[in-house]
Structure formats: C-alpha cells, structure tokens
Amino acid sequence: MSEVLILDHVRAxxxxxxxxxxxxxxxxxxxxxxxxxxxGVGKTTLLATIVGHTTLHSGRIAFHGTGIEHAPIYARVRSGIGYGPQGREIFPSLTIEENLTVARRDGRWTLERIYELFPNLAQRKKHMGNQISGGEQQMLAIGRALMGNPALLLLDEPMEGLAPIIVDGLLLVLEKLIAEDDLTVILVEQSARLALQVTKRALILDRGKIAFEGESAELARDMKKVSELLMAT
Ligand SMILES: Nc1ncnc2c1ncn2[C@@H]1O[C@H](COP(=O)(O)OP(=O)(O)OP(=O)(O)O)[C@@H](O)[C@H]1O
Ligand SMILES: [Mg+2]
Known part of the structure; x- marks a missing residue:
C-alpha cells in the first residue's frame, strides 16, 4: 500500500x-x-477529522494502510500525523523549548534541527509561549509538529495574520521542508496564490464537499479561474 492517507466516503x-x-x-x-x-466550508474540520478531533459519522480513514478512524488523537499523532492547528495553540506558560520538547518523538527531527530550521526559536528558547511574536508562534507550531517526527503534516492556515515579510520567510521554510524532508503535506490556506506556490495538487472545498481538484501549477497559471471557482462555491 503506497498511499500514506486515504479518506473513503467520510462524513464527519x-x-x-x-x-x-x-x-x-x-x-x-x-x-x-x-x-x-x-x-466556514470545512477546511479545519477536514484536518481535525484526520487527527481525530471531530465526530466521525461514517467512512474510513487509513494511514499507511491501517484504519485509524477509531483511534484516539494521541495514537494518531504517535503513529506519525503532525498537526499545526489554526490559531497555533501554543502553551502560553511553557517556554519555546518546553513547547517543543513536550511533542518529542524519536526520529530524524531533534531540537537542534528545529533550531537550525528556525534560528529565531533558538535565540528565544527561554521565552514563554505568550511572549513571542505571531510569526515566532507559527514557527513554534510548525516546529512542534515536526518534533513528533510525522510522515503526514497537516497545517491549518500557517500564514494567517502574519506580516508579508514573515510570510515570505515561512514559505521558504515550507518549500525547503517539502523538497528535503520525507513528508506528505496538507496545507489549508486562505491565500490560493501562496498555497498553489508550494503544493503539487489542490482541492477546493465547498460546504463539506470537494468542488474541484487539480494540479497546483496548472491552477496557478490561471488565477482568474481559481477566483471564479472559489467565488462559485
Ligand atoms: N466546534 C464546533 N462545533 C460545531 N460546529 C462547528 C465547530 N467548529 C466549526 N463548526 C462549523 O463547521 C463548519 C465548518 O467550519 P470549519 O472551521 O471547518 O471551516 P473553515 O473552512 O476552516 O473556515 P475558516 O476559513 O473560517 O477557518 C462551519 O459551519 C462552522 O460553523
Ligand atoms: Mg479553518
């Protein structure tokens, strides 16, 4: 079974x-x-369903060929699903380093490698989760998901609310991760332009259903069509 993730007729x-x-x-x-x-079309609900935060009414979810639809959240995370939730959900009373180490699972990603990827986090490792900027919180959310050494990384609007220069930096990191790490990625994003830039495939959700699926590069060449598709939903 080569598929990392299969959702089969999921109602949730x-x-x-x-x-x-x-x-x-x-x-x-x-x-x-x-x-x-x-x-409100269900983007967050899709990621939350994969990680186990919602009520599954019917359908199957398989991760590396094993049904996980009845597995608790911690077991899904432990089996290699990394989740960077919308709004980041950093622990405010833990330091950056503690936020990272609580998520630690053995594997290729270590504290040192996270600090290499995000030097800002290394500089501020003793700062509390609520004492850092929005951009640093987002780096921390991604770093924390990577500390679990995931095979599948789910990111929910990682660019939300960040200044353009910070967004550019995060995009570079995402591109590097996708190019160099052994990761399967689902990226939820409001900005179609940004999301299409770093992904291979894209889908448009409309009221809980897939309204369109296509190749990101092809869609990126026709942003007018993307806007029309998004508006039609
Ligand atoms: N905890 C919840 N309990 C009940 N309904 C919810 C809950 N969270 C979301 N919903 C509803 O589910 C639907 C889908 O919401 P969801 O958050 O998945 O949308 P979204 O596409 O992520 O939106 P956004 O772009 O604003 O983040 C919405 O109608 C929302 O009101
Ligand atoms: Mg959402």
Whole structure:
C-alpha cells in the first residue's frame, strides 16, 4: 500500500452536526495538497477529522494502510500525523523549548534541527509561549509538529495574520521542508496564490464537499479561474 492517507466516503462533524458530507481523497508519499475554500466550508474540520478531533459519522480513514478512524488523537499523532492547528495553540506558560520538547518523538527531527530550521526559536528558547511574536508562534507550531517526527503534516492556515515579510520567510521554510524532508503535506490556506506556490495538487472545498481538484501549477497559471471557482462555491 503506497498511499500514506486515504479518506473513503467520510462524513464527519461536531456531535450530530455533519460538516464533511461524503469526502474521499488519497495522498501518496511526499505528495502535497492545498485545501482551499471560503470561510466556514470545512477546511479545519477536514484536518481535525484526520487527527481525530471531530465526530466521525461514517467512512474510513487509513494511514499507511491501517484504519485509524477509531483511534484516539494521541495514537494518531504517535503513529506519525503532525498537526499545526489554526490559531497555533501554543502553551502560553511553557517556554519555546518546553513547547517543543513536550511533542518529542524519536526520529530524524531533534531540537537542534528545529533550531537550525528556525534560528529565531533558538535565540528565544527561554521565552514563554505568550511572549513571542505571531510569526515566532507559527514557527513554534510548525516546529512542534515536526518534533513528533510525522510522515503526514497537516497545517491549518500557517500564514494567517502574519506580516508579508514573515510570510515570505515561512514559505521558504515550507518549500525547503517539502523538497528535503520525507513528508506528505496538507496545507489549508486562505491565500490560493501562496498555497498553489508550494503544493503539487489542490482541492477546493465547498460546504463539506470537494468542488474541484487539480494540479497546483496548472491552477496557478490561471488565477482568474481559481477566483471564479472559489467565488462559485
Ligand atoms: N466546534 C464546533 N462545533 C460545531 N460546529 C462547528 C465547530 N467548529 C466549526 N463548526 C462549523 O463547521 C463548519 C465548518 O467550519 P470549519 O472551521 O471547518 O471551516 P473553515 O473552512 O476552516 O473556515 P475558516 O476559513 O473560517 O477557518 C462551519 O459551519 C462552522 O460553523
Ligand atoms: Mg479553518
């Protein structure tokens, strides 16, 4: 089984409420997928469902060929799913270094390598989670997800609310990670332009359903079509 992740007819939401209607997707090793869509269409719910934060009503989720739909969150994370949630969810009363080490799982990523990737975090490692800038919090959220040595990295709007110069820096890091690390990535992003720049495939969600799927490079060449697709949803 070469697929890293398979979602098969997934219906999921919060309690009785169904947000994802009948969603199927497949990601093979080192594939990168952008998930685009307007506010409230279910982008966060999709990532949250993969990591186990929602109520699964029906369907299957397989990670490296094993059904994980009934596995608790910690087991999914331990099996190699890294999650950088929307809003970052840094522990405010822990230092940067403690935020990183609590997520540690043996593997290629170590504190030293995270500090190499994000020198700002190394400089501020003794600062508390609530004493750092938005950009540093986002670096920390990505670093923390990497500390779990994931095979699958789920990032929910990592550029949200950041100054353009910080966004440029983070994009470079993401491009480096995608090029050099053995990672399969799902990137949720409001900015189609940014997301298409760093991914291979993209899908547009509309009210819990996949409204469109295509190659990122092809879509990036026709941003007018992307806007139309996003507006039509
Ligand atoms: N904890 C929750 N309980 C109940 N409903 C929720 C919950 N979180 C989100 N929803 C609802 O689920 C739907 C999808 O929300 P979701 O957060 O997945 O959208 P999104 O595409 O990530 O939006 P955004 O672009 O604003 O982040 C929305 O109608 C939202 O109101
Ligand atoms: Mg969201």
């Amino acid at each position: 939401g919060y309690g009785e409420t169904v947000v994802l209607e009948d969603l199927s997707l497949r990601l093979s090793r080192r594939e990168t997928l952008a998930v685009l869509g307007r506010n």
